[in-house]
Amino acid sequence: MDKWQGVTASELSTSQTFLIDLCHLLGVDTPHPTAEQDYMFERPITFAHGDGSTSAGRIDLYRRGAFVLESKKLKLGRHAKGFDxxxxxxxxxxxxxxxxxxxxxxxxxxxxxxDVGHRIELYSEFSRSGGTYVPYPDPRSHRIALADLRKPDVRERLRKVWLDPLGLDPSRESARVTREIADRLARLARSLEQANHAPEAVAQFLMRCLFTMFAEDVKLLPEHAFRDLLVTHAEQPDVAMRMVRQLWIDMDAGTEFSAVVKDTVLRFNGKLFKQPDILPLDRDQVALLAEAAHAKWQHVEPAIFGTLLERALSPKDRHKLGAHYTPRAYVERLVLPTVIEPLRKEWTEAQAAAGTLADEGKDKDAIAELRRFHHRLCTVRVLDPACGSGNFLYVTLEHLKRLEGEVLNALDELGYQQADLALGGERADATAGETVDPHNLLGIELNPRAAAIAEVVLWIGYLQWHFRTRGDVHPPQPVIRDFRNIENRDAVLAYDGVEFVTDEQGRPVTRWDGETMKVSPVTGEPVPDEHARKPVERYVKPRKAAWPEADFIVGNPPFIGNKRMRTALGDGYVEALRGAWPEMPESADFVMYWWHHAAQLTRRGAVERFGFITTNSIRQSFNRRVLEPHLGDKKQPLSLVFAIPDHPWVDSADGAAVRIAMTVATRAATEGVVREVTGEREARHGETDVSLRDRRGVVFPDLRVGVAVNNALPLKANLGVSCPGVKLHGSGFIVATDAARTLGLGVVAGLDQHVRPYRNGRDLTDSPRDVRVIDLYGLSANEVRVRFPEVYQHVFEYVKPERDQNSRDSYRENWWVHGEPRGSFRPALRSLNRYIVTPVTAKHRVFQFLESEILPDDALMVVASSDAQHLGVLSSAVHVAWVLGTGSTLEDRPRYIKTSCFEKFPFPDLHAADKFAGPIGVAVVDDNGRAGPTETYGEYPSDRIRALGEQLDAHRKRQQAAHPGLTLTGMYNVLEKLRSGEPLTAKERTVHEQGLVSVLRQLHDELDDAVLHAYGWGDLLPALRVAHGNDPAPEGQTRDDAKRAFDEAILERLVALNADRAAEEARGEIRWLRPGFQNPDAARDRDPEQARLDTDTAGNDQPDPDTTPAPLPPNTKPQPWPKDTVDQVRAVADLLAASPVPLSIDEIAARFTARGPWKKRLPKLLEMLVALGRAQEKDGVYIAS
Structure with missing residues (x-):
């Protein structure tokens, strides 16, 4: 230590020499290179980046299964005080x-x-599953100064970091203590209940005993006072209990001298000792209590109360209330992504802002930023609406206190005098200032005993942290307070009362109690006992239960499946529950009512994020119906940011193994992480060690990862050529064909242009109506009255009265014109003799041509192209996968959204794609549906796609014309049956024969093949053939697996292609779908050969001199540079996170706009983001970590 005092390690060799000397001091082996690379200096490592690239790095010192060690590297230049x-x-x-x-x-x-010559810092993450490394053992003592190495306990701690790192996990010691005494306490609880003491009285008595044991071990009471009392009077249990009662009276009020312990007793207050009731124990029971008092209660895991409560409850109550005890690592696995990680993200932003300000010499502003975050932390509210005995809230509290400790450390380093802050964990009051304490944690719990225990759990956790960071300093009195933060009530159903149902004679209606059995005198088997009955209940004024305001929601609601709800909860309760929540599907499990309520609050912005443990059946359709409306809403988007679809669970009461899922959601359209279990290993005491693997992407309702299609950008190439059909706002515009003739159709010149055939979505998918629509767009009311008086009178009588009541001025004043006539889009259709349509909402995504004389309804999405190659691409499995990934749903039917499904869709570069090996032969079907000889088309995919598109459209129309009752829905239902291999019913066989559905299937298969080759993605064809039932699935896979793999691969590639096209367009290279219409000036000046390739071959698409292209907004727009420093940090971090490529400082600056020398701050902001792990820098460019 003398050798290294004050030495600064500016070279790697200096650091290695120091670490070798440290190994000698600790008595551990020195690093040595091996083939396994398990303990060595300069361990090589490879980073995989989000853009697919990799980079190399080297760990200063690595010991497998123990630590990663990095030495401080000197950097020239000014350093901010307090921010190294x-x-x-x-x-x-x-x-x-x-x-x-x-x-x-x-x-x-x-x-x-x-930091060679100065200190060593320790950070731990004992679950080893992706959590945050936090200061060890706490933020106030994780730094080991060089002089501290003289202390034997410090050297032993570091030695264990090398040799037994998991032995330093404090939860292992607390778990050991918990397991040692849990059985004894449970035996005592059962013994007391068997002595006819009420379970609630037993629970309250034991809670007071347990807290008293804890208090004496942390020296809130004189050391061993309670234990010695029990031992001294072991043979006089009645005396012992009377003395215990007096001690509790003293603890409630506080006293300068207690005759029981012969010393001062602090004022504990709270609710725990308000009623100091005791139970008459016998000698054996006093001995059990004394045995428990010998445990090291200062190390106890507060969740021991959950274990005690769980084992004291009957199996029926345990099942009904969902009171499961969870291993701490499992609790952290949900608490961290739900609550702590978003707060830590805010903390790094506050740190970066404070570091930047301090670097600029603005220390007061830097302190203000840190204090602002501290205030945020001290006022954050976390709710567990099914808190049981409080283990989720307790773990949350501990992590909040750890984070608070880091904030207070940062304030210390800036030299802030914290007289008005709660150093080390003193709670908020008028004199001590703000701190994190149990008031931050809110709970709802139905079981009154569990609710009471939850409050005790939080105070024990808080006091443990106090003594861990403040030594023997007593907290302010009263030691515990009644914040009333745990509510004892139902979390999902509120009601005014419960009454018994009676029959007409006023007698109670009863039912079997659902559990009592008797032996049948006939079979000898157990049968329900018809005499064991319970009254049928009715809930008075049932309604949704409200939850207290909270920033985060986390918990483990009851595990009761839909089919068991009536048995577990009672018919009356279930009927009241479903009546109060009518939007919930009856197939949903009980836990989904919590999920749904939290999702509603989050989408409204009342809650920032929520996370729940549920059964793993949340992925199945009957529970997915709850998730889908929330995750599919475009206006108030909700996204899953974290999920574990299938995780082991241990029921602490009986050791039963169950499977659960974890989900965390937030209000945003964003990607998430799915953590998949890759391995499970049985650990000690019935727990399971779990290995996990992360997959990042959009998380779908079935908890699988997809592609972030929301990152796709609108493409200029697709703008201006798609639009929904007209929206009438007046059913009187629709007339039957016969009625149209009475209005002059076929007689009055020019009327055929204004009384047109009309189609909506159902006309296409089912049977078309024989109707026309009056379309008077472009005419004034007076022109209509002069030229077409019969039509004028019809509209005046059948449309105007309805329009007169409309609140929109334009609808009332232009009553003879459709509400949304699509005037700006009509020029796109003007020169075409046909155009493409698809139903906006449909079970099957089908595209077809309509003649230009037909006017489409707004239930149809229109694509203004007469080219069959566009129809072919849109009809392919590639586009269908895109639509399913980017569109929305109505009930269970996909919806086609113009902006996401069409305008962002990158069409293949049909003429740049590789040629096929020779001319293409496509089977032709004659007018009678018989397969004829193949016809030969050109060498390019576009030629083949165009030919197949024409055949597909002609085939369906021909078969429907030959069989008037044949519908597209029927044909495609049968097509799906063929692909699945399911047998056809008699009705379906008829559809198959009339629609020649096997031929339809062949056309789609060949079209998919052609389109995939046009994209250059022929490697995906095998998966698609399996998905479509053309080839068998590989062993261990299913058709659905292949379909999912194909869809995910297509979406991933299309999103990447969309980004490439957007980049091209930013450079001015636009692949217009209809260049003659969209960009007519450029089309006139084109090379003749290129013009031939890019012009619609149908020859109908001529530029209209009266039409101008739709405005094309830029893909990116600079955003204002924020004024607040934290907001500046957040804006830069968010920009890096959203960018698929690294950005230079100049490129980052170009994304913002402001006046003044604001750009000078960017380098320091980026430096702080790199230092805090939010960004990475390489060769002068930055990317998010």
Whole structure:
């Protein structure tokens, strides 16, 4: 230590020499290179980046299964007081290395940061499953100064980091304590209940005992006072209990001298000791209590109360109330992404802002930023609406206190005098200032005993943290307070009362109690006992239960399946529940009512994020129906940001293994992480160690990862050629064909242009109506009255009265014109003799041509092209996958959205695609449906797609014309049956024969083949052939697996192609779908050969001199540079996170606009983001970590 005092490590060799000397001091082996690379200096590592690239790095010192160690690297230049960028950067780099280690090695439990000659910092993450590394053992003592190495306990701690890192996990010691005494306490609880003491009285008595044991072990009471009392009077249990009662009276009020313990007793207050009732124990029961008092209660896991409560409850009550005890690692696996990670993101932003301000010499502003975040932390509210005995809230509290400790450390380093802050964990009051304490944690719990225990759990957790960080300093009195933050009530159903149902004679209606059995005298088997009955209940004025205001919601609601709800909860309760929540499907499990309520609050902006543990059946259709409306809403988007679809669970009461899912959602349209279980290993005491693997992308309702299609941009090439059909706003515009003749159709000159055939979605998918629509767009009311008086009178009588009541001025004043006549889009159709349509909402995504004389309804999406190659691409499996991934749904039917499904869809570059190996032969079907000889088309995919598109459209129309009752829905239902291999019914066989559906299937298969080759993605054809039932699925896979793989691959490639096209368009290279219409000036000046390739071959698309292209907004627009420093940090971090490619400082600056020298701050902001692990820098460009 004398050797290294004050030495600064500016070279790698200096750091290695220091670490070798440290190993000698600790008595551990020194690093040595091996083939396994398990303990060495300069361990090579490979980073995989989001853009697909990789980069190399080297860990200063690595020991597998123990730690990643990084030394501080000196950096020339000014450093802000209190913000050692080099140490921050070393910690961030170490955590990045830990994440980049091969999955087979797992993440080490420790990250070690060394400032040679000064200090060593320890950070731990004992679950080793992707959580945040936090200061170890806490934020006030994780730094080991060089002089501290003289202390034996410090050297032993570091030695364990090398040799037994998991032995330093404090939860293992607390779990050991918990397991040792849980059985004894449960035996005592059962013994007391068997002595005819009420379970609630037993629970309250034991809670007071347990807290008293904890209080004496942390020296809130004189040391061993309670234990010695029990031992001294073991043979006089009645005396012991009377003395215990007096002690509790003293603890409630506080006293300068207690005769029981012969010393001062602090004022504890709270609700726990208000009623100091005791139970008459016998000698054995006092001995059990004394045995429990010998445990190390200062190390107890507060969730022991959950274990005690779980084992004290009967199996029926345990099942009904969902009171499961969860291993701490499992709880953290949900709490961290739900609550802590978003707060830590805010913390890094506050740190970066404060560091930037301090670097500019604005120390007061830097302190203000940190204090602002501290206030945010001290006022955050976390709700568990099914809190049980409080284990989720307890774990949340501990992590909030850890984060608060880091904030207070940062304020210390800036020299802030914290007289008005709660250093180390003192709670908020008028004199001590703000702090995180149990008032931040809110709960709802139906079981009154569990609700009471939850409050005790939180106070024990808070006090543990106090003594861990403040030593033997007593907290302010009263030691505990009644914040009334745990509500004892139903979380999903509120009601005024419960009454018994009676019959006409006023007698109670009863039913079998659902559990009592008797032996049948006939079969000898157990049968329900008809005499064991319970009254049928009716809930008075049932309604949705309200939840207290909260920023985050997290918890583990009851596991009761839909089919067991009536048995577990009672008919009256279930009927009241479903009546109060009519929008919930009756197929939903009980837990989904919590999920639905939290989703509603989050989408409204009342809650930032929520996370629940549910049964893994949340992925199945009967529960997915709850998720889908929330995740599919475009106006108020909700996204899953974290999910584990299938995770092991241990029921602490009986050891039963169950499977659960975890889901975390937030209000945004964003990507998430699906953490998949890759391995399970039985651990000690019935727990399971789980290995996990992350997959990032859009998380769908079935908890699988997809592609972030919402990142796709509108393409100029597609703008101006798609639009929904007209919206009438007046049913009187529609007339039957016969009625149209009475209006002059076929007689009055020019009327055929204004009384036109009309089609909506059902006309296409089912049987078309024989109707026409009056279309007077472009005419004044007076012109209509002069030229077509019969039509004028009809509209005046059948449309105007309805329009007169419309609140929109334009609808009332232009009553003879459709509400939305699509005037700006009509020029796109003017020169075409046909155009493409698809129903907006339909079970099957079908495109077809309509003649130009037909006017489409707004239930049809129109594509203004007469080219069959466009029809072919849109009809392919490629586009269908895109539509399903980017559109929305109405009930269970996909909806085609113009902006996302069409305007963002990148068509293949049909003429740039590779030629096929020779001319293409396509089977032709004659007018009678018989297969004829193949016809030969050109060498390009476009030629083949165009030919197949024509055949597809002609085939369907021909078969429908030959069989008037044949519908597209019927034909495509049968096509799906053929692909699935299911047998056809007699009715379906008729459809198959009339529609020649096998020929239809062949046309689609060949079209998919052609389109995939046009994109250059022929490698995906095998998966599509399996998905469509043409080839068998590989062993271990299903047709659905192949379909999912194909869809995900298509979406991923289309999103990438969309980004490429958007980049091209930003450079001015636009692949117009209809260049003659969309860009007529450029089309006139084109090379004749190129013009031939790009012009619609149907020859109907001539530019209209009266038409101008639709305005084309730029893909990106600079945003205003925020004024607030934290907002500036957030804006830059969000920009990097959204960018698929690294950005230079100049490129980042170009994305913002402001006056003044604001750009000078960018380098420091980026430096802080890199130091804090939010960004990475390489060769002068930056990308999000």
């Amino acid at each position: 960028d080099a140490l921050l950067r070393a910690r961030s780099q170490a955590e990045n290395y830990a994440r980049a280690l091969p999955a087979a090695e797992g993440r080490p439990p420790f990250v070690v940061v060394v």
